[in-house]
Amino acid sequence: MANKMKLARNSNRESHRFRLVVFVIGCFLVSMTFIVVSQPQSIPFPILGLKPRVHVAPSTPKAEQTTHSQQPGGVSGQNNATEQSKQEIGRDNETQERSMKADDPRTHQDEVGGEINSAQKETFPSTTDKLESDNGMLERNTKTDASNSNGGELHRKFTLPTISNYTINDSFQVENASNAEQLGSENETKGGSAACDPNSGNCEKNWEENTSNSKQLGVGDQKMNSERKPLCDFSHYRVNRCEMEGDIRIHRNPSSIISVESTERSSESYRIRPYPRKGDKIALSRVTEVIVKSSKEGPQCSINHDVPALVFSVGGYTGNLFHDFTDVMLPIFLSASQYNGEVQFVITETRPWWMHKYVPVFRKLSRYEIIDFDNDDRVHCFKHAVVGLRAQMEFSVDPSQDPNGYSMVDFGRFMRSVYSLERDTMTKIEEHPHRKPRLAIISRQRTRKFTNIPEIVQMARDLGYEVVVEEAGISTNVSQFAEVINSCDVLMGVHGAGLTNLVFLPINATIIQIVPWGGLEGIAMFDFGHGAKAMKLNYVQYSINVDESTLTEIYPRDHLVFQNPMSFHRKGWELLRGTFMDKQNVKLDVNRFRDVLWKALEHMMQ
Structure with missing residues (x-):
């Protein structure tokens, strides 16, 4: 009897388990049926052995292609009159003179040209050339010395120790005793600020429509469709920078x-x-301010181009040699x-005298006539357009940050090819025993x-140099x-825009920058030192001492100028x-400088 009751209980338990299994399977089948009917895109395809369908976006409309017939390097819609060019130079000089005298309590000035907001703290770059900091974004801006391309004024705020001694190491680097190259880092914020910062004053953005399923993409407070x-x-x-594809x-x-x-x-x-x-x-x-926008309609095309457009300005501080290169040529x-020449330049502020000065550079980069954005009334249509130039540090490039991996060595070779210069690399003295080493x-x-x-x-001649003395002016060929x-x-x-000519030196040549008294070593390194080293030049930074400065003719030796320049x-x-730029000249100690x-010379013999 007991065995029968136990068997009955076991049978009831098995029946209960069977009903539970059937219930679970039923719920699963009902759920899957609901998913298939209502949301087929949510099915776990890999589990079922299926593949999702891929929706391809429709292609953008194509503009009609035409053949370019312009002459390379020319500027459409512009007449080059010599007298007009002279008048423009005069007007530019007057404008730059007035700018240098402007009283802006938020800015400070300097020599090779530039300005930053005084609320932004500036230090100078370390040997790693990194320009990131939590302190804010450095904006080094510049002004032009109207009567001398070596001039120009830079607004900045900085703090550096005074350094006057130097040593020469085995790798032929003249270094200050306190290591001027490591006086801090340039504080640049890279990507940390919201787009169209109200303090930048260089853009406005308007949104007419926002959909409920759009999301934030990190550009200001604007929202866009996630696709x-x-x-x-x-x-x-x-x-x-702006980049567009399509019509x-x-x-x-x-x-x-x-x-x-x-x-x-x-x-x-x-x-x-x-x-x-x-x-x-x-x-x-x-x-010139340019409006970049998307729209369902636009003006009728006057001419169609089958190459990309690159839109940029040659205004700003150009006319100063340093800014010609760091703001335009390098970017x-x-x-x-x-693009290997297959690109159309669309340029604003095209002054004839300035464009003529650098026409070989434009011809090297583009096979097509330059479009003068300010004076060409035609509607130009493209399939691809970029507004704004790539740029990184002041007069330097980090190849790891450039999408194409370009370096300052590449830029130096490019500039030498533009002007068909003979020497790409400096040769040793022994290879040319009858040729004297040349010093400029x-x-x-x-x-x-x-x-x-x-x-x-x-x-220098006593040491065996052939010496040439040159001055690079605004009208220099x-x-x-x-x-x-x-x-x-x-x-x-001496520290100034004329040192920009180092771009024409052959690889392994030597550049010597004379730093005036006043704790300016960091500025000198930032403007020219890092770029020179990146071009594989031997860079020497020589800081003058008190006796080599003409400030001794103005101030007594116990003045703060000498005792505490910081x-x-x-x-x-x-x-x-x-104090340290406008009033100071250099009387070089030839006995002290002879070692440099x-x-x-020893380097040229190695």
């Missing part, structure tokens, strides 16, 4: 670049000044080289000039000057510039 990226990128600390129409009245689209994505509208000194109100005040090299001395006629040039020349510099093995000069740094750039030139 599209914004037309413009404002995350870079130095430049704003792009460019017209000067108003200055607009329109991406014509039939899609339902929200309309975008940006205002951008395509010049690589983001946040510099003085520089950008001389740059267009980084931006246009990838960059002369200045206003501030920070050498007061004992004949004595310096004689000392770049091609002829480049040939002179390229023929030299050593280039020396106190001037803390009082603002106006005072610093007026001798080491340069």
Whole structure:
């Protein structure tokens, strides 16, 4: 009897388990049926052995292709009159003079040109060339010395120790005793700020439509459909850039670049000044504002182009040799080289005299006539357009940050090819026993000039140098000057824009930068030192001592100028510039400097 009752209980338990299993399976089948009917896209395909369907976006409309018949390097819609060019130079000089006298309590000034907001703290770059910091974004802006291309004024605030001694190491680097190259790091914010920062003053963005399923893409407070990226990128600390594909129409009245689209994505509208000194109100005040937007309609095309458009400005601080290169020549090299000449330049602020000066550079990068955005009334249509140039550090490039991996070595070779310069790499003295090593001395006629040039020349000749003394002015023929510099093995000069000519030196040549008294070593390294080293030049930074400064003729030896020059740094750039830049010339100690030139000779023998 007991066995029967136990068997009955076991049977009941098995029946209960069976019903439970049937219930679970039933629920699973009902759930899967509901999913298949209501949301087929949510089925776990890999589990079922199926593959999802891929939806391909429709292609963008194609513009009609035409053959370009323009002459390379020319500027459409522009007449080159010599008299007009002279008048423009005069007007530019007057404008730059007025700018240098402007009283802006938020800015400070300096020599090779630039300005930053005084609320932004500046230090100078470390040997790693990193420009990131939590302290804020450095915006180094510049002004031009109207009567001397070696001039120009830079607004900045900084604090550096005073360094006057130097040593020469085995790798032929003249270093200050306190290691001027490691005096801090340039504080640049890269991508950390919201787009269209109200303090930058260089863009506005308007949104007419926002869909409920759109999401934030990190550009200001704007929202976009997740399937599209914004037309413009404002995350870079130095430049704003826009890039468009499809039906792009460019017209000067108003200055607009329109991406014509039939899609339902929200309309975008940006205002951008395509010049690589983001946040510099003085520089950008001389740059045409361009409207970049998407729209379902645009003006009728006058001419269709089958190559991409690159839109940028040559206004700002150009006219100063340093800014010609750091703001335009280097950025267009980084931006246009990838196209191998198949790119159309659309340029604002095209002054005839300046364009003529650098026409070989434009011809090397583009096979087509330049479109003068400010004066061409036609509607130009493209399939691809980029607004704004790539730029990184001041007069330097980090290849790891460039999408094409370009370096300063590449830029140097490019500039030598533009002017068909003979020497790409410096040869050793032994290979040319009958040729004397050549030394070029960059002369200045206003501030920070050498007061004992004949004595310096004689000392160099006694060491065996052939010496040439040159001055790079605003009207200097770049091609002829480049040939002179390229023929030299050593280039020396006091800190100033004339040292920009180092781009024409052959690899392994030597550049010697003379740093005036006043704790300016960090500025000198930032403007020229890092770029020179990146071009594989032997860089020497020679800081003068008190006895080599003509400030001794103005101030007594117990003055703060000599006892505590860093106190001037803390009082603002106006005072610093007026004291250590505008009032100071250099009387080089030829006995002390002889060792530097001798080491340069030894390097040429290795």
